[in-house]
Amino acid sequence: MLAAAVVEFTEHGYAKAGVRQIAERAGVTAMMINRYFGSKKDLFAETVDRSFGPPTIVGDEPRGLTRAMAHTLAERTASDAERLDPFLLMLRSASDPEAVDIVRRGIETHVGTRLAGLLGGPEAEVRAQLGLALAAGTWLLRAVLGTNALATADTDRLAELLADMLEPITWETGADDPAGAAGQR
Structure with a gap:
């Protein structure tokens, strides 16, 4: 899910990336993403950490x-x-x-x-x-x-x-x- 979020947020930016598009790319439901991450903002924070950490x-x-x-x-x-x-x-x-x-x-x-x-x-x-x-x-x-x-x-x-x-x-x-x-x- 995070890998899909990295791609979506990188390609489209925070405002234009949607949880549904991220879920579709990851092969899961938007509800599953919300269950694991809570919100789009929380998912973005995890994505930033994953991107800038290494x-x-x-x-x-x-x-x-x-x-x-x-x-x-x-x-x-x-x-x-x-x-x-x-x-x-x-x-x-x-x-x-x-x-x-x-x-x-x-x-x-x-x-x-x-x-x-x-x-x-x-x-x-x-x-x-x-x-x-x-x-x-x-x-x-x-x-x-x-x-x-x-x-x-x-x-x-x-x-x-x-x-x-x-x-x-x-x-x-x-x-x-x-x-x-x-x-x-």
Whole structure:
């Protein structure tokens, strides 16, 4: 049921996705979904947790974080990348007053907290959100809008440019010890 909800909410956004369509996709009844999740809003909250819980562009390793994040972002936004992703779920639901708090909480709880924990040091949460803002802007312009310069950019070169932009945020200067780089600030 959650897998069907992920697809429906990602493709249609919170406002346009219906419990009946989700149930149909899952091969169950709408009543069953309501029994398990209570409401569309509760189902959406579970869907956001499922979508943002696993690492997408922010992994679990502090070593090499900047390069890994930049490379993953460049790959995930390439024209041939999978389009069923948490960013689209966020984008298509963020304008809905009922959904925006759930989306915000999902991003902060899963992605923001994970990145801030990896960054450490002063203002880790602010720096994490700045990194996510760069990622969201890249995702929007490259994968959703398809601006020519970003959509046609070489993935490896784009990863290099993104890493250069992320370094001041992560305080990782290419050294083997990211914590050491942060400690120098």
